[in-house]
Amino acid sequence: MKYGVELVISAIIFVILLFVVGYIIRKKYYKDIDQLEAVKMEIMNQPVAAELAKVKQLNMTGKTEELFEKWRKTWDEIVTVRLPHIDELLFDAEEFTDKFHFNKVKEVRAKIETSLSEIDKDIQEILDQLKELVESEEKNRTDFDQLKETYNKTKKRLITEGHTYGSALNRLDSMLKEVGEKIANYEQLTEQGDYLGARKVILSVADELKLLEEKLQKVPILLKECQTSIPSKLEELTSGYREMIEQGYVLEHIQMDQMMESIKKEMETYKELLSNTETEEVEKGLEEAKEKIESLYDLLEKEVYARQYIMQKNEETEAFLLKLVEENAKLLSETDQVQESYQLMENHLDIPVNLEKSLSQLVKRNELLKEKLAEDRSAFSFLGEELAEIESELEQLEKEQKAFAEHLQRLRKDELEAREKIADLKRKISEIVRLVQKSRMPGLPSDVESLYEQAGEQVEDVFRCLREKPLNMEMVQKYLYEATDTVDHLYNRMEEHIENARFAEQVIQYANRYRGQDKELRESLETAERAFRNYEYRAALEQAATAVEKIEPGALKRIEQMFNEELHV
Structure with a gap:
């Protein structure tokens, strides 16, 4: 009996749970249906009718009338057929929700969402096209007035200034005529209500x-x-060219006549291009022609x-050349004299000889230059x-001459400096001997004695080099x-x-105590x-x-202090 009661209670609880869960799910679906209803109302409230009313104010003929009928028909279908069908689907969804047929609710909701999306897309397309049409008509009126004014000014300019365009006038007239035909086409399209087509024409005319x-x-x-x-400019250039030839200038290398003829032919070509109003190519060509003329100038x-440079520098350069030739002759003589007292390296001996060869070549080049100047052919x-x-x-x-002359002069100076330095070294060795004698050291380590003997020998080597004739300063x-x-x-x-030695003696004496x-x-x-x-x-x-330090820590420092004081007394 007890088991049966528990079973009944469990069944009741299960039913209650099912009811609660079903209620919650059903509430959610009701909310979804309400949202779909709101979307439908939002779509219905789109200002399609108001925008269509604006179009009625336009010239309702031709293309505009055709588009208007298309949009009105689509809107009527949406209002009278497609949206009512949505209402039916929404009603079905509510009914299925009431009966807890949730799977069917999902199917109906998907159909509603798809239909609403398609309807919204169609409405947006209508609104966009309406907007484009209305704006095209407004822009056309504004732009047309400006373009018509520009067209009239251009036409007037061609009439009053036609003589300035030369053979290009025919082509410019033809272009203006084409623009006029398009303007007429625009007016015709506007009368026919084809504002979109008229917009394209306006942009093309602009x-x-x-x-x-x-x-x-x-x-x-x-x-x-x-x-x-x-x-x-060509005439001016030709005049200057002829005048310079009369003054003795040799100008065949410039090829002036060929260049002038080429530029003249280019001008004829550019005039033909201008008759077809091909201004970009002519602009580029004229810039190149100007550059050619500038290069000729x-x-x-x-x-x-x-x-002018030759007139100013020719005599100066020749005088400069003769001066260097004379200087080099002196340098050769001075080199011979210096060799009696000093040994010169072979590479140094080659310098004045090589200078003489280079100067000789320059003399020949200068003579040839003078001949060319006299011939008037270059x-x-x-x-x-x-x-x-x-x-x-x-x-x-x-520069090379001066550097070598300074080298020769420096040899004597280097010799005197070397003699002064070796004398200083002898005095320093004597000072070393005096210091050793004064220090009263019992003797010197063998390596120091060897170093002393080596120093004496090396000083003697310097003296021996200085006594040689001719003197080898590099060895010195x-x-x-x-x-x-x-x-x-x-x-x-x-x-x-x-x-x-002194410090060691001091420390030993101190430690004797x-x-x-x-x-x-x-x-x-x-x-x-x-x-x-x-x-x-x-x-x-x-x-x-x-x-x-082991016996008396810190003693070494005191001894060192006393030692330093004695040194500075």
């Missing part, structure tokens, strides 16, 4: 009028350049400057370049460098030994003294210092 205005602006200017400006100007620009090269090479040879400098390095090293080593008190100290001091007697001053210092 482009063509803009192009026509550009050509009207450019053609007279380009025509003037072809007929007047450039021919005038530059070439003639170059000849004038070259002649362009001044070519001769000027040759003269400039000769002058440049002479300047380089002058070499031996002098080696001797200086050895003497400096010897001096530094000697100062180090003297200082170590503890000799009788500590056996280990006594032994260390004996070792230090043996090292001192064997001239090992650094080892003696280290041994004594280590020993005294």
